[in-house]
Amino acid sequence: xxxxxxxxxxxxxxxxxxxxxxxxxxxxxxxxxxxxxxxxxxxxxxxxxxxxxxxxxxxxxxxxxxxxxxx
Numbered sequence: 001x002x003x004x005x006x007x008x009x010x011x012x013x014x015x016x017x018x019x020x021x022x023x024x025x026x027x028x029x030x031x032x033x034x035x036x037x038x039x040x041x042x043x044x045x046x047x048x049x050x051x052x053x054x055x056x057x058x059x060x061x062x063x064x065x066x067x068x069x070x071x
Contacts, residue, residue: 005042012055 012020
Protein backbone atom coordinates (compact mmCIF):
# COMPACT_ATOMS: atom_id res chain seq x y z
CA UNK A 1 0.00 0.00 0.00
CA UNK A 2 1.28 3.45 -0.87
CA UNK A 3 -0.10 6.53 0.92
CA UNK A 4 0.88 9.94 -0.43
CA UNK A 5 0.07 13.39 0.93
CA UNK A 6 2.00 16.29 -0.61
CA UNK A 7 5.61 15.24 0.12
CA UNK A 8 4.89 12.53 2.70
CA UNK A 9 4.88 8.93 1.50
CA UNK A 10 4.11 5.83 3.54
CA UNK A 11 4.71 2.31 2.27
CA UNK A 12 3.03 -0.77 3.72
CA UNK A 13 3.39 -4.34 2.51
CA UNK A 14 3.05 -7.85 3.83
CA UNK A 15 6.01 -8.72 1.58
CA UNK A 16 9.43 -7.49 2.68
CA UNK A 17 10.80 -8.09 -0.83
CA UNK A 18 8.04 -5.97 -2.40
CA UNK A 19 8.60 -3.21 0.15
CA UNK A 20 12.37 -3.20 -0.49
CA UNK A 21 11.79 -3.07 -4.24
CA UNK A 22 9.37 -0.15 -3.94
CA UNK A 23 11.80 1.72 -1.67
CA UNK A 24 14.64 1.22 -4.16
CA UNK A 25 12.54 2.52 -7.06
CA UNK A 26 11.48 5.60 -5.09
CA UNK A 27 15.06 6.29 -3.95
CA UNK A 28 16.24 6.17 -7.58
CA UNK A 29 13.80 8.95 -8.50
CA UNK A 30 13.56 11.07 -5.34
CA UNK A 31 15.54 12.14 -2.30
CA UNK A 32 14.06 10.00 0.47
CA UNK A 33 14.43 9.71 4.23
CA UNK A 34 13.45 6.58 6.11
CA UNK A 35 11.79 7.63 9.34
CA UNK A 36 11.21 4.19 10.87
CA UNK A 37 7.88 2.82 11.98
CA UNK A 38 5.09 5.36 11.72
CA UNK A 39 3.22 6.31 14.89
CA UNK A 40 1.27 9.35 13.62
CA UNK A 41 0.28 10.34 10.09
CA UNK A 42 -1.85 13.34 9.16
CA UNK A 43 -3.17 13.62 12.71
CA UNK A 44 -4.06 9.94 12.90
CA UNK A 45 -2.52 7.52 15.35
CA UNK A 46 -1.25 4.40 13.58
CA UNK A 47 -1.24 1.08 15.44
CA UNK A 48 0.15 -2.08 13.91
CA UNK A 49 -0.22 -5.66 15.12
CA UNK A 50 2.17 -7.70 12.98
CA UNK A 51 1.14 -11.04 14.48
CA UNK A 52 -2.55 -10.48 13.68
CA UNK A 53 -1.87 -8.66 10.42
CA UNK A 54 -3.85 -5.63 11.59
CA UNK A 55 -3.27 -1.96 10.82
CA UNK A 56 -5.49 0.44 12.75
CA UNK A 57 -5.88 4.19 12.28
CA UNK A 58 -7.69 6.35 14.82
CA UNK A 59 -7.95 9.92 16.07
CA UNK A 60 -8.47 9.30 19.77
CA UNK A 61 -6.03 12.06 20.78
CA UNK A 62 -7.86 14.56 18.55
CA UNK A 63 -11.25 13.61 20.01
CA UNK A 64 -9.97 13.85 23.59
CA UNK A 65 -8.54 17.31 22.89
CA UNK A 66 -11.78 18.37 21.20
CA UNK A 67 -13.94 17.05 24.05
CA UNK A 68 -11.78 18.90 26.61
CA UNK A 69 -12.26 22.09 24.60
CA UNK A 70 -16.02 21.69 24.14
CA UNK A 71 -16.93 20.39 27.60
